Amino acid sequence: MSTPETDPAAYLSALYDPDPLALSRLRDSLVGAAATADLIDVAYRTIDSPVGKLLLAATGQGLVRVAFDLEDHDLVLVGLADKISPRVLLDPRRLEAATRQLSEYFDGGRTSFALPVDFRLATGFRRAVLAHLPAIAYGHTESYSQVALAAGSPRAVRAVGTACATNPIPIVVPCHRVVRSDGSFGGYRGGPAAKSLLLQLERTTARPPI
Amino acid sequence: MTKAPFEKLVEEHGATVLRVCRAVVGFHEAQDAWSETFLAALRAYPQLPDGANIQAWLVTIAHRKAIDITRARARAPVPVDEPPESRSTVGLPTAPDPLWADVAALPNKQRQAVAYHFLAGLPYQQVADIIGGSADAARRAAADGINSLRRNYPRTQQEAGSR
Numbered sequence: 001m002s003t004p005e006t007d008p009a010a011y012l013s014a015l016y017d018p019d020p021l022a023l024s025r026l027r028d029s030l031v032g033a034a035a036t037a038d039l040i041d042v043a044y045r046t047i048d049s050p051v052g053k054l055l056l057a058a059t060g061q062g063l064v065r066v067a068f069d070l071e072d073h074d075l076v077l078v079g080l081a082d083k084i085s086p087r088v089l090l091d092p093r094r095l096e097a098a099t100r101q102l103s104e105y106f107d108g109g110r111t112s113f114a115l116p117v118d119f120r121l122a123t124g125f126r127r128a129v130l131a132h133l134p135a136i137a138y139g140h141t142e143s144y145s146q147v148a149l150a151a152g153s154p155r156a157v158r159a160v161g162t163a164c165a166t167n168p169i170p171i172v173v174p175c176h177r178v179v180r181s182d183g184s185f186g187g188y189r190g191g192p193a194a195k196s197l198l199l200q201l202e203r204t205t206a207r208p209p210i
Numbered sequence: 211m212t213k214a215p216f217e218k219l220v221e222e223h224g225a226t227v228l229r230v231c232r233a234v235v236g237f238h239e240a241q242d243a244w245s246e247t248f249l250a251a252l253r254a255y256p257q258l259p260d261g262a263n264i265q266a267w268l269v270t271i272a273h274r275k276a277i278d279i280t281r282a283r284a285r286a287p288v289p290v291d292e293p294p295e296s297r298s299t300v301g302l303p304t305a306p307d308p309l310w311a312d313v314a315a316l317p318n319k320q321r322q323a324v325a326y327h328f329l330a331g332l333p334y335q336q337v338a339d340i341i342g343g344s345a346d347a348a349r350r351a352a353a354d355g356i357n358s359l360r361r362n363y364p365r366t367q368q369e370a371g372s373r
Contacts, residue, residue: 011356011359011360012309012324012328012329012356012359014307014309015229015232015233015307015309015310015313015329016229016329017307018225019225019228022228022241023224023225023228026224026228026241026244026245026248027220027224029245030220030245030248030249030252033245033249034249034252037249037253039249039252039253042215044217077215077217077218078212078214078215080215081212081213081214081215081216082212082213085256086212086213086214086215086216086255086256087216087252087255087256088215088216088217089215089216089217089220089252090217
């Protein structure tokens with residue numbers, strides 16, 4: 001027995017077609033209009049890479065977040081909505097340069113990134129640490145204490161570890177080049193395997209075997 | 211309670227808002243109504259109180275945009291060639307079900323009540339908040355709309371009767 005409340009809904013079922021084609025076109029034109037009106041506070045996309053799927057996010061100022069798969073991209077987006085702005089939209093166009101440069105990096109053809117970055121997710125000493133990291137050359141490493149010294153607080157070795165572990169823009173800001181003084185890798189936001197892969201990639205590319 | 215990324219709103223509510231727009235402004239002008247609704251929503255989203263009912267909020271914006279579009283259409287009618295004798299499906303990306311035209315022919319209140327209650331799933335009190343009047347009046351308008359659609363669309367009635 002259908003009730004008068006449910007029967008009309010069934011009767012209207014012809015109107016419930018989700019029409020994915022129309023929706024995808026509408027979504028694309030919305031993103032275009034939103035970009036023109038400067039209403040996308042955080043644009044993001046995902047890319048495939050040798051260290052797994054990466055989420056890239058940018059504000060109007062630059063690349064603000066690179067997130068590994070194991071960080072859970074949905075949670076990362078919720079965090080960006082919370083910390084920066086809920087106006088978060090999937091818009092690959094703002095991330096074209098970052099996508100291209102990361103692809104060149106993973107192919108071994110790029111040893112440094114030329115991208116505007118937005119450090120707003122790191123503050124104070126952490127930001128000072130991150131600002132120093134690009135000075136560590138491709139294929140080289142520094143210890144946590146060397147980085148502490150370079151960032152102006154030689155005794156803040158542990159804080160350097162935290163700054164690297166919470167680096168919002170890994171790979172592009174090369175916290176993977178900071179290792180323990182005994183030469184072991186130390187922790188990494190993307191997991192030890194990702195850190196090892198990046199260091200291996202840079203070693204072989206920087207000093208090709210003869 | 212923090213706000214979801216706007217992308218999730220489009221994912222979760224895009225289809226519902228499109229249905230509502232198609233019902234309220236007509237199948238073809240629904241695209242403009244949908245775009246304007248989500249653009250306005252994106253603009254206002256940071257100021258939306260946390261925990262607000264997103265679906266009701268979006269339908270309310272769609273309702274206002276539909277009124278704007280309908281008024282603009284009345285002010286500046288777009289000249290068209292001879293209207294087709296019968297409903298044409300040629301050249302349309304998706305052929306609209308003929309039921310859409312019957313919905314479009316309903317009186318305003320009935321069409322809105324059917325759209326917001328049956329297509330968007332809002333309770334009658336929320337429908338009344340959007341279109342004005344009481345929840346009972348919204349319920350009657352939706353019921354009248356459905357009855358009128360039944361009379362105009364016997365094919366569906368037969369299909370329903372044969373079950």
